[in-house]
Amino acid sequence: MSFITQILKPDKSTLKRVLKWIVIVNAGLAAIGILVGGNSDFVAQIHGTSFLLVITAASLVAIEQGRFRSEIKYLWPAGSACSVVVGVFTISLVWGFDPPDIFARPVGSFAVVAVAITYCAVISAIADRVRLRVVCWAGALGHSCYVLVLIWFDIGIMPGRILALMAVGQTACSLLAVIDFIGSRRALAVDPAPSEREVEYCPYCGSKELSEPAGDIECRTCGGQFRALNS
Numbered sequence: 048m049s050f051i052t053q054i055l056k057p058d059k060s061t062l063k064r065v066l067k068w069i070v071i072v073n074a075g076l077a078a079i080g081i082l083v084g085g086n087s088d089f090v091a092q093i094h095g096t097s098f099l100l101v102i103t104a105a106s107l108v109a110i111e112q113g114r115f116r117s118e119i120k121y122l123w124p125a126g127s128a129c130s131v132v133v134g135v136f137t138i139s140l141v142w143g144f145d146p147p148d149i150f151a152r153p154v155g156s157f158a159v160v161a162v163a164i165t166y167c168a169v170i171s172a173i174a175d176r177v178r179l180r181v182v183c184w185a186g187a188l189g190h191s192c193y194v195l196v197l198i199w200f201d202i203g204i205m206p207g208r209i210l211a212l213m214a215v216g217q218t219a220c221s222l223l224a225v226i227d228f229i230g231s232r233r234a235l236a237v238d239p240a241p242s243e244r245e246v247e248y249c250p251y252c253g254s255k256e257l258s259e260p261a262g263d264i265e266c267r268t269c270g271g272q273f274r275a276l277n278s
Contacts, residue, residue, distance in 0.1 A: 069104045073097050095141040103134030106165045113168025126164025129157040155198050163191035170221070173228035175258070177270030183220045190217055249273075 076097045110126045136154050140146075146154075170183040190213045196202065248255060254268035263272045 069100050073100050076100075092141050096138050099134055099138050099141065103130055106130040106134075106161060109165050109172070110168040113171035122164050122167065126161055126168065129161035130165065133158045133161050152198055156195055159191050159194050159198070163187045170224050174224040175267045176227055179220070179224055179227055183217075183224055186213070186217045186220055189213065 076093050079093055107127055107130055110123055110130070114120070114123045133154065136146075136150075136157075166187050167184050170180055170187075174180045174183065190210075193209065193213065247257075249257060249266035249269065249271060250273060251266060251271040252269040254266055256267040258265050258267060263274050265272045
C-alpha cells in the first residue's frame with residue numbers, strides 16, 4: 048500500500064529523478080530518430096514517443112506546482128495517476144498496440160480527468176484570488192463531467208452548442224486568471240519595502256505568500272485577510 052501511495056503522491060526528490068530520466072530518455076529518442084533516418088515509420092514512432100513523454104512530464108510538473116493549494120488536495124494524486132496511465136497507453140498506441148474497443152471509454156475518461164486536473168493545477172499556481180480559483184475549478188469540473196457524460200452515454204440534445212458555451216466561459220475565466228497573475232507579479236515588483244513588513248506568516252495557514260493590496264494583509268495561499276497591529 049505504501050508503494051502505491053508513493054507512486055500516486057511522490058515527494059519532490061522522487062519527482063525530480065523521474066523528470067530527469069524522462070529528459071534523458073527523450074534526448075536519447077531524439078538522437079536515435081536523427082541517426083536512424085531511413086525508416087520513416089520508426090522515426091515517426093520515436094518522435095511521437097518523445098512528444099508524448101514531454102506532454103506527460105509537463106502535466107506532472109503542473110500538478111506538482113499546483114499541489115500547494117490545499118482546497119482540492121485530494122484530486123492531485125488522481126490527476127498524476129491519470130496522466131501516467133494516459134501517457135503509457137498513448138505511447139503503446141504509437142508502437143502498434145491495438146487494444147480492444149472496450150478500452151476506449153475508460154482511457155478517454157482518464158484523459159479527461161488528467162486534462163481537467165492539470166488545468167486546475169495551472170490555475171492554482173497562477174491565480175491569487177480565491178474566488179477566481181473556485182470559479183475556474185468549478186467550470187473545469189462542470190466541463191469535464193459533461194464530457195464524461197458524452198463519453199459514456201448517447202446524448203443528442205445540442206451537445207456541441209453546450210460544449211461551445213462552456214468553452215467560452217472557461218476561456219474567459221482562464222484569461223482573468225492570467226490577468227490576475229500578471230497583476231500580482233507587478234505588485235510584487237513594485238513593493239517598496241518588503242523587508243519592513245511586520246508579519247511574515249499567515250495566522251490561518253502559516254504561508255509566507257502575503258500581499259497588501261489595499262492596506263490589509265492578504266494571504267495568497269488561503270485568501271485570508273488580516274491587519275497587523277502596531278506594537
